[in-house]
Amino acid sequence: MLRQAGGPFSQMVGGGPCGWGLICLSPQEACRYKQRMNEDDKQMNVSLNVEGVDVEALVQEIREEVAQKRREGVYSDARIGRTERHNLMYMADSEELLRFYLGCLRDGVYVDINDYRIEDRRAGWQGRGLVKMKTVIWKLLKFYTFRMWHQQNQINGMMVTAIESSFKQYEKKIASLEKRIEELEQGRDA
Amino acid sequence: MKLAFITPRFLPEGVVGGAETLIRDLAVTSVQAGHEVHLLTTCASNHFTWANDREPGEQVVEGLKVHSFRVNEDRNLELFLRIQDVIDKNRPVTRSDQQHWADNNVCSRDLLAWLKQMGDSFDAILVGPYLFGITLQAAGVFPEKTWLIPCLHDEAFARLEIVEEMFRACKGYLFNSDPEKLLAEHLYGIDPEAGRVVGMAMEDFEVDAEAFARKHGLDTPYVLYCGRQEGGKNTPLLLDYMQTYVERRQESVRLVLTGSGDVPVPEKLRPNLLNLGFVSEQEKHEAMAGASVFLHPSTNESFGIVLLEAWLAGTPVLVHDHGEVLKWQCQRSGGGLWFRYYPEFEAMMDRLLGDAELNRDLGRKGRGYVLKTFTRAAIADRLFAALKG
Numbered sequence: 001m002l003r004q005a006g007g008p009f010s011q012m013v014g015g016g017p018c019g020w021g022l023i024c025l026s027p028q029e030a031c032r033y034k035q036r037m038n039e040d041d042k043q044m045n046v047s048l049n050v051e052g053v054d055v056e057a058l059v060q061e062i063r064e065e066v067a068q069k070r071r072e073g074v075y076s077d078a079r080i081g082r083t084e085r086h087n088l089m090y091m092a093d094s095e096e097l098l099r100f101y102l103g104c105l106r107d108g109v110y111v112d113i114n115d116y117r118i119e120d121r122r123a124g125w126q127g128r129g130l131v132k133m134k135t136v137i138w139k140l141l142k143f144y145t146f147r148m149w150h151q152q153n154q155i156n157g158m159m160v161t162a163i164e165s166s167f168k169q170y171e172k173k174i175a176s177l178e179k180r181i182e183e184l185e186q187g188r189d190a
Numbered sequence: 191m192k193l194a195f196i197t198p199r200f201l202p203e204g205v206v207g208g209a210e211t212l213i214r215d216l217a218v219t220s221v222q223a224g225h226e227v228h229l230l231t232t233c234a235s236n237h238f239t240w241a242n243d244r245e246p247g248e249q250v251v252e253g254l255k256v257h258s259f260r261v262n263e264d265r266n267l268e269l270f271l272r273i274q275d276v277i278d279k280n281r282p283v284t285r286s287d288q289q290h291w292a293d294n295n296v297c298s299r300d301l302l303a304w305l306k307q308m309g310d311s312f313d314a315i316l317v318g319p320y321l322f323g324i325t326l327q328a329a330g331v332f333p334e335k336t337w338l339i340p341c342l343h344d345e346a347f348a349r350l351e352i353v354e355e356m357f358r359a360c361k362g363y364l365f366n367s368d369p370e371k372l373l374a375e376h377l378y379g380i381d382p383e384a385g386r387v388v389g390m391a392m393e394d395f396e397v398d399a400e401a402f403a404r405k406h407g408l409d410t411p412y413v414l415y416c417g418r419q420e421g422g423k424n425t426p427l428l429l430d431y432m433q434t435y436v437e438r439r440q441e442s443v444r445l446v447l448t449g450s451g452d453v454p455v456p457e458k459l460r461p462n463l464l465n466l467g468f469v470s471e472q473e474k475h476e477a478m479a480g481a482s483v484f485l486h487p488s489t490n491e492s493f494g495i496v497l498l499e500a501w502l503a504g505t506p507v508l509v510h511d512h513g514e515v516l517k518w519q520c521q522r523s524g525g526g527l528w529f530r531y532y533p534e535f536e537a538m539m540d541r542l543l544g545d546a547e548l549n550r551d552l553g554r555k556g557r558g559y560v561l562k563t564f565t566r567a568a569i570a571d572r573l574f575a576a577l578k579g
C-alpha cells in the first residue's frame with residue numbers, strides 16, 4: 001500500500017480554545033499570544049486544524065472521559081503509580097494531577113510480602129526440582145526478612161498518610177485564604 | 191543577497207544533528223532561491239570528541255561554498271566540563287566563568303579570523319545553534335548584520351548572561367516555532383518584530399507502508415519512536431508507559447524504537463519491544479508509514495523534524511503536554527493528540543489504535559499541514575521576508 005497526500009486543505013484559519021500551557025504566561029497572555037499567532041498564520045496563508053476532527057476538542061473530551069473513569073476507580077492501580085515516576089516533575093504544577101498521584105502512591109505504597117505462585121519455564125523433573133528449591137529459598141528469605149519488610153511497610157504507610165494530611169491541610173488553608181481575599185475584594189469594591 | 195551561514199558541523203555526505211541539518215537546509219534553500227551562499231564550519235564531525243578529522247579548505251556542496259576551519263585544539267576541556275556541570279545543575283556561575291566556558295567551548299580562531307576579514311562583504315550572517323562557542327563568538331563580529339538561528343530550549347544554558355548579551359546584540363532571529371520565539375522574548379526581552387518563525391523544508395516521500403512489518407515479521411499493530419534514546423528525550427517515561435499499557439490494555443501491541451542510545455528496558459516490556467538502533471532514512475520512513483501511532487514524549491524540542499516526517503508518512507502522533515513545540519505542531523495541524531499523565535496516554539492510545547477512521551483523519555491532516563507549511567518555497571518566502579525586513 002502506498003500512502004498518498006491528504007485531501008485538499010481549506011483556506012480558513014482555526015481558532016479553538018486557548019489551550020496553551022506556555023511556561024511563564026498567564027492564561028490571558030497565552031490567549032493574546034495565540035491570537036497574534038493566528039493573525040501571523042493568516043498572513044502566511046497557513047490553514048490550521050480546520051477539516052475533520054478538532055483535536056483540541058477531542059483532547060478535552062478524552063480528559064473529561066478520563067476524569068470520569070478516575071472517579072469510578074478505573075485507574076486505582078499500583079502499576080500506574082510506578083509508571084508515573086518519570087512524569088512526576090510535570091505533574092507537580094497541577095493540583096488535579098498531584099492529587100491523582102497521591103492516590104497512586106496510596107495504591108502502591110506497600111511492599112508485597114505475600115506468597116506468590118512459583119513457576120519454572122523448564123518442564124519435567126528438572127522444572128519440578130527447581131520449583132521446590134525456589135519455594136524453600138523463598139520461605140527462608142521471607143522468614144529472615146519479614147520483620148524488615150513489615151517495618152518498611154509501616155514507615156511507607158505513615159509517610160503517605162503524612163503527605164496526604166499536609167496536602168489536605170494546605171488545600172484547606174488555601175481555600176480559606178481565597179475566601180478571605182474574595183471577601184476583602186468585595187468589601188473594597190463596595 | 192550574499193549570505194554567510196555558520197554552523198559547528200557540516201558533513202557533505204552525512205547526517206549531523208537536527209540543528210545543523212536545519213541550518214544546512216536553510217543555506218540550500220537560499221542557494222536555490224538564487225543567492226550567493228557561503229557556509230562556514232569546522233573540520234570536526236564527531237560531536238563528542240570534536241576532533242579535526244576533516245581537512246580544512248573550501249569545497250562546493252549543493253551549490254554552497256563550504257569553508258571548513260580547524261577547531262581550537264588548545265581548549266581547556268577540564269575547565270569547560272567543570273563549569274558546564276555547574277551550569278547544567280542550575281547553580282549560579284560568575285560572569286567570568288561563563289566567559290571561560292564559552293572560550294573553551296567548541297571554537298575556531300581560524301573561522302573567526304576569516305569572518306573578521308571577509309564579513310564586511312556579506313549582506314547577512316546567519317549563525318546557530320545558540321550554545322556553541324563558535325556561535326557565541328561569531329555573533330559578536332558583525333552583530334548589526336547577524337541573524338541568530340538559536341534552536342533555543344528552555345534549559346539552564348539559555349539563562350546565562352553571555353547568551354542573553356548575544357541575543358540582545360543580534361539584528362534578528364529565525365525561530366522554528368512560536369513557543370521557541372515566545373521563550374526568547376520572555377528570557378531576553380527582545381523585540382517581537384525582530385524574530386520570525388521560519389522552520390525547515392521537508393522533502394516528501396512515498397514508501398511501501400507494509401515493507402517494514404514484512405521485513406521484521408511484525409504481524410500485530412506497532413507504535414514507533416525514532417530519535418535518541420535518553421532521559422532528555424523522555425524515553426524512560428515512554429518505556430514505562432508502554433509497559434503499563436501492554437499490561438493493562440493490549441498485550442499484542444509492539445513498540446518499535448530506532449535511533450542511538452541506551453536506556454534500561456522494563457522487564458515485562460521486552461517481549462513487545464523491537465529496538466533497531468540506527469536505521470537508514472528509507473527504513474525509518476517505512477517504519478513510520480506502517481506504524482499505527484508515532485510517539486514523541488520529549489519536552490525539549492525546538493522543531494521536531496521526526497514528528498513532521500511521521501506526518502508525511504500519514505501517521506498520527508501522540509506527544510507530551512509539556513512538549514510545548516510538539517504540542518504546538520499538533521494544535522496547528524490537527525495531526526496528533528497530547529497527554530498529561532498515564533490515564534490520558536492510555537485513553538488516547540485506545541482511541542488511536544481502536545478508531546481507524548480517526549487514525550486516518552489525523553494522519554491525513556498532519557500530512558496536509560507539512561506539505562503546505564514546510565515546502566521549500568514556503569520556507570524561502572518566510573526566510574527572505576525576514577532578511578529583507
